[in-house]
Every structure is written in C-alpha cells, then in structure tokens.
Amino acid sequence: MNNIRSIYFIGIGGIGMSNLARYFMSKGKKVAGYDRTETSLTKDLVTEGAEIHYTDDIKLIPGYCKDKESTLVVYTPAVPGENEEVRYFRENGFTIQKRAQVLGIITKSSKALCCAGTHGKTTTSSMLAHILKQSHLDCNAFLGGILKNYGSNLMLSDKSEFTVVEADEYDRSFHWLHPYMALITSVDPDHLDIYGTEEEYLKSFEKFTSLIQPGGALVIKHNIKLSPKTGKDVRIYTYSMDKGDFHAQNIKIGNGEIRFDFVTPKGTIDNIQLGVPVKINIENGIGSMALAWLNGATAEELRHGMATFMGAKRRFDFLLKTDKIVMIDDYAHHPEELAASITSVKELYPDRKLTGIFQPHLYTRTRDFASEFARSLSLLDELILLDIYPAREKPIEGVTSKIIFDKVTCPKTLCNKEELLPLLENKKDLEVLLTVGAGDIDRLLGPIKDILEQKI
Secondary structure, three states, X not given: OOOOOEEEEEOOOOHHHHHHHHHHHHOOOEEEEEOOOOOHHHHHXXXXXXXXXXXXXXXXXXHHHOXXXXXXXXXOOOOOOOOHHHHHHHHOOOXXXXXXXXXXXXXXXXEEEEEEOOOOXXXXXXXXXXXXXXXXXXXXXXXXXEEOOOOEEEEOOOOOOEEEEEOOOHHHHHHHOOEEEEEEOOOOOOOHHHHOOHHHHHHHHHHHHHOOOOOOEEEEEOOOOOOOOOOOOOEEEEEOOOOOOEEEEEEEEEOOEEEEEEEEOOEEEEEEEOOOOOOHHHHHHHHHHHHHHHOOOOHHHHHHHHHHOOOEOOOOEEEEEOOOOEXXXXXXXXXXXXXXXXXXXXXXXXXXXXXXXXXXXXXXXXXXXXXXXXXXXXXXXXXXXXXXXXXXXXXXXXXXXXXXXXXXXXXXXXXXXXXXXXXXXXXXXXOEEEEEOOOOHHHHHHHHHHHHHHHO
C-alpha cells in the first residue's frame, strides 16, 4: 500500500465501497471512481475530495489513475463483467482487487470484530461500533450503513486496536477477513444466485468461523442452523433475546421506551435502554453488547452506548412521527427481515392501520423466495407492491413482482414507481406507513414524506 498513490473504485457509490474510499482519502491518497448513478452518497464523496463520473467510459478515468505502478483498482462483484473500465484495467495489467480483499489487508493488523449474518449485521455492527467509540476502548469501523450519530459509515481512531467490520457473505466476500472475534446473527438462505443451495450457503458461514484467530471468540445466535468450524483456542458463546450465554430479562416496553437487563456469563447488567426502541433491536443490542463486553467495555459504557445510539439511516428509520401519521423506512429485503420489521411496527402501533410499500430487490431473490415474501407481506394491513429493482441483474422471463403479489392475502395494490406518488396523494386512510426494500426506493422518501405532511 505504501507505493500506491491513487485508488480507483468501480462501483464507488456502494455503501461498502464508499467507506473504503473515505478511508483512503483520510490517508492522503487520491481517490476517483465510477458508478452508474449519482446519489447523495456519491455527492458527499465528491465534497470530501473524490472525483466521480457516471458513464462507463475509459476516457473519463483521471490521468493519475492510469499509472499501473501507483494505482490500485478496487471493484465490487456487483459490477457487470462487461464493464468497459474493468476490462481496460485488466487488459493493461493493473492491480485489481475486490473490496473485501482490500478490507482484509487493512484490518489484518488490528483486532477485527466482524459481524455477519443474512440480516441484522448492519444494525449490530453499528451498535457495537458506537458502544466502543463511546467507551475507553475506542475503535475503527467499516460499516454498511450511515450512522446518524456520526453522519458516516467510517470511523477512525489512531489509538484503538479494534476494528469493527460488517462482514458481507455475498460472493463469499467475508472469507478475505481475519476476525479476532466474530458474531453471526442469522443464516437464513440468501444469494442463491451465487450459492445455488442452502447447503452451500451454510458451508460459506462455516468457513467464515474457521477464520477466527486463536484466542478469539465466536458469538452465535442461539439455535441457528450452523455447525461452527472454529479452531481449538476459540471460545464459542450463544445469544438471543431470551436464551443463551447472553440474553435479556425483565424486558419492559411502553411509553415509547424499551428497557431490559443484560445477562452475561458473569452476572447481570441492569437497566439497559434502547436508543432506537423497537423490539428487534433488543436482540441486535444483546449481540453487540456481548462483543463489547468480551473485550472489556464496562457496565456504564454499555448503558451509555446503547441509550445514545441513534441508529443507521434506512434501518428502522423514523422519518415522520406524529399523533396522526407515522412514516418508517427500513432496508429489509429478505422475507425474514420483512417479517421482523412488520411485526416490530405492529407491536409499536397495535391499534393503527399499517400500510407497507415494498420494492423487491433482484430477480433471482424474488424468484427463489416469492412464497416467503408473500407470507411476510401478508402480515401488513395493506400492501403497495412496486416493480422489482434489478440492481446487477438482467430480467428473468416470467419473474415480476406479480409472482409475489398473487400470493399475498392482505388488501393489496400493484404499481410502478411513477404511479406511487399519485396513489398516496389520493389515499385517505394512511396512519402508519412503512417503506421497505434495498433498491432505489430511498429516492422517493422525500416526496412521500411531503405528501404525508400535507395530510396532517
């Protein structure tokens, strides 16, 4: 890395790519990149010093990124193989690495605390990072969400030996990491376009557990379908909301607050308050506090960290909260995540109508889990279902949002993004609105909020 003067990112606007870009800018490197669309995140990166363009064109690559001796090229597997810029760098002998490879190199010399799982990993790693940052331990962190406390997905420290990493299982990326300790929240099958079968998906997580360093630890959700393959010197702990080595007791939910006592293998820490008071965050909090506790965070530091955690954008994000209308946005894009998100909202507002707007993400995920999506979405009082967001994929014949829609049992409407805002303007029974999905639904959040505010 010492010989590298510039880093070029292909897919720089991705949440994981952007924190690496910020890291290298903090080290005084020149950073440039390409992404398909301009977003608020890419605008922030430009403001911070990155040079970004949005057309796949080698003529737009800055001259300082065309010296193969001093340039590192970082790409995300989500970028299509026919990308002209990828081809240019490959054909001209540049050093090209996946994001996860680079992250593995950066974190190798620190105590990496890696949070993995089909869902929950962004919130859990974000909570952990915030607890450590507010404690005597401090930390570096590479996160999969923009933390409201810091306005960033990157935390840096010149004194801490700890680095918190959100460990992504897509394309087996987390196999490049070197965990000192790891946490696994869930292993519900996903990314079957990569893995093919649930068995291969589970094997990938087993491989991840084998990477934990001697003297480290694995904190794993109680009773999940996984057989860890840790080394002999790695301790294993379990956690969940109500069972395991780490769990909660005396849970109190009411008056917009959630409090509980945190049970550890060596005693109980009472009166933990959730800064983001939704039920699914009890379990996320247990996991994050478990890793912090194992590394020496004190009882008071755990209490303070949890109470002051404001959450990550698009993770159970309250955008509007009035007596008449509530709007919540969530990144949920897997059937289990959807069910947990919807259930949490219904527990918060049991006497109010819950309307959900869902944008499916990926044709393959829609095809593989159509029935499961329908089952989760049927928990809503009413569903508005949008078209599939394709991301990196090309259309698959016969796979549209309708294969979910036809199986949903609650009142429902199928529409495209252009039809959504007029539909909401004419609706008179909106009480609690939940927007969910991992695509570009976030671009509509401002206009949706404006419509709801006019109804108050």
